[in-house]
Amino acid sequence: MLTMLSRIHSLRAISRLSLKRPLGGINFLGARATFSTHNPSYFATNRFTVDEYPYLKRSESFNRLSEKDISYFKSILASSSITQDAEDLEAFNNDWLRKYRGQSKLVLKPSSAEQVSQILKYCNEQRLAVVPQGGNTGLVGGSVPVFDEIVISLSHMSKIRSFDEVSGALVCDAGCILEVLDKYLEERGYIMPLDLGAKGSCHIGGNVATNAGGLRLLRYGSLHGTVLGLEVVLPDGTILDNLSTLRKDNTGYDLKQLFIGSEGTLGIITAVSILSPKRSKATNVALLGLNNFDQLQATFKRSKDELSEILSAFEFWDREAMRLAKQHLVAGAHDPLQSLYPFYILIETSGSNKDHDDEKLNTFLEGLMTDDVIQDGVVAQDSTQIHNLWAIREGIPEACSKAGAVYKYDISMPVPVLYQAVEDMRARLVKEGAIGDGKLFSSVIGYGHVGDGNLHLNVAATEFCKEATDLIEPYIFEWTARHAGSISAEHGLGLSKNNHLHYSKSPSMIQLMRRFKQLIDPNGIMNPYKYLPLV
């Protein structure tokens, strides 16, 4: 017992692990909350997508909405499921980033797969373009119309259909909010296999449609592995019933996979069956401060070795991200470490035995301190502190968005070059004299999921404009391609990355994608202008 004690003690002394000072001060607004504002004036200053991207032309093949169409929709939907009011439409026409703004005149909110089927069949026959919309938290402009596409919102489909307490298989409507599902499972001893900062707003259907990654991917893997089945309505109105709850099923092509990450371009996901793991009894969260990226890599490697099966998150952010988090979020927010560090790591462990986990984490942290790999650190002592440490990480996207017009890049690559992307981008803007007080850009921020080789590179500008775009693109895409990376690790393509697909996929891959799209959506009514390159 003596050895143990002295080890914990030395750790405390160096890193103030016991956190006498509570973390309660950190309580970022909205980090896990809803984003969509219902104040239409909020959007009034946003520019229309078509004005910003003049290369976009409305397709001649689509018809414009007529009174006859409205009558048809009124014949199948309750009036509360049809939105035509100009002010109400704003929240559906504008995206979370305030970068894209469409001009839809109609939002439909079906409440069953059958209604979705009727709507799509009609739109397909009448050549009316549509945009499926979940929680509208997507970050690539995929969830809002470009022109006058009809928005089909899944917000009225939010029932949990079944839950199997033995296997953990959850079946629910696509419009269920991620956080609501996680709460539901928490009460039953289970956990959603994915988690993201937008959990208070995003839908499980939107998560599947974007193949969202997020904060738990390191532990529970991607949706391609955890989604057991889907119910999908195809453009011709066919309801594909593949809502299996089986963990294993090798009967034919795994069609559901094609819809995972298809961003509303092939059909509308109306229900999801997903395998939820048991919720761990013990959770630990540590926040560490480090001097350089080499130390960060060393910490990552050692965590895979020493924390191994209990490691459930390994997130990082840089000094700039921490500065913004403190500046743009609620007054009094402070980070629990005494100095500002070039790099921060948030490590989460979850396991079934608190004592074992504590011992593993303490041994691990002690080793890092002894070897001078980390400079400082705290370990949360209760669930409030855990929540508060996570709130820093989860508040970063929002903090960045408050720093101005934020160009967001979400790239993946081999871990060793992960942070070089940030440094090279910064150096480029410095060289161009474009960053600093009174300049076009105010900061370059890096954060992300180290365990997945996934960097969120944010470049904050005074406004979204061609000059700013041209300074970043295609530079960043070329950089990524040169490092064998992906130009979109988890956010998808939407309207902001579709024309850059060739940086990550070969011509034959893109051609095959086009053939699948053509096969399933021959009239191209599903979320047009996006996803696949326009030329």
Add this chain to the structure above:
Amino acid sequence: MLTMLSRIHSLRAISRLSLKRPLGGINFLGARATFSTHNPSYFATNRFTVDEYPYLKRSESFNRLSEKDISYFKSILASSSITQDAEDLEAFNNDWLRKYRGQSKLVLKPSSAEQVSQILKYCNEQRLAVVPQGGNTGLVGGSVPVFDEIVISLSHMSKIRSFDEVSGALVCDAGCILEVLDKYLEERGYIMPLDLGAKGSCHIGGNVATNAGGLRLLRYGSLHGTVLGLEVVLPDGTILDNLSTLRKDNTGYDLKQLFIGSEGTLGIITAVSILSPKRSKATNVALLGLNNFDQLQATFKRSKDELSEILSAFEFWDREAMRLAKQHLVAGAHDPLQSLYPFYILIETSGSNKDHDDEKLNTFLEGLMTDDVIQDGVVAQDSTQIHNLWAIREGIPEACSKAGAVYKYDISMPVPVLYQAVEDMRARLVKEGAIGDGKLFSSVIGYGHVGDGNLHLNVAATEFCKEATDLIEPYIFEWTARHAGSISAEHGLGLSKNNHLHYSKSPSMIQLMRRFKQLIDPNGIMNPYKYLPLV
């Protein structure tokens, strides 16, 4: 310390956990070894598939192999890569179960994706049907020709292309043998995320083509989650280069997913990129004897709670399986428990800290003993004992196959009804008076992966014949459909399940599958007569 000791002690006393008596006696022949025999007379008594299944008719649209074709293949392949000798062909024409026998006159063994591309392009233009073949361990007749299809064996493509020691991404040719890859990774501290009894013969390409599940799925998930990328040659010769090593990449439809589990009907997988997890430092294996299936379920639930993140396998088999394992495998094979039990469970844990794992496992087992959930049990004390316990489980398929002509069903369903399938089948054969000494059937055996709701139901007959088939089918498929199960959990469809697909998939799903097949393989040259229903 006292408490701990007394707990371990009581466990030992009841369950002989320390295993003074070594397990070495169990050493089943070939459990992890190669199956294919190169003695052609071994196959002489096998019946041709076409004689057994007269409904199969050779498609008029395929040409027959000509001298001109042979000349072409000789112009692109070394002579050592072309097999035409009648005796040599037998091993490629016959399947592991000795249930299917084709009549191919030609085996090609390309050594690069380019050669595969040349072959397929030519075959596609000349309307020559082909069968991709990996290790030929498939259990549904998918890997051997029905008529005179050309066999394209991947056996000459067995190079490891790269391994990333930071991320664990392994890139290798499709013809690499699973066990070879696992050994390679073991030396580097990593592990293949899948394992199966056929590991000594099966190829990683075959594993991907069948979406093999196996013994580690419970821990590491399915190949849909762990495969990072594929290189695939399409029938028209296109080489789809999607050999990404990135853990996250949301750029476009995830095309590789469609080839996972496509059983050679869409293209030939020539290389695989797969994410390997860190190999756990500590492994424990326990074998338990139980009195009934309720106890088995209770044990499973408790293992999810108590072993949780260190649980890496939860396999079961029944008394009949144990009897056969002892009877048909090497002389002197004995199981380490003193009596024969109705049910056996093999539990494996793997983690990063041996002491912690031992404590969790002991507490868990002690609880089960105390509550009388398990009757007896042993825990392996070293790697030889671990190997020997696994050898019982892995030897069962082979033991069953020695029991006669074995009808194999590989079904998944909700765990609570898992064993009822065996009981109902047994009851049916008893009622029909078809089982017992001198009868058509000798035994009904159940084993499988409890954690995945996956039962291997084996029905041993004196011979494969229509009478036997009719007593089992479609009964078992109807039973499965009634219990919302899958008629093929992991083995796939091939020739033995394709016409039964409708028991697990709706007409609209099957229709969409046909459209995908038609899109990619319009001439139908890839592995014809299989996978999709013939009518």
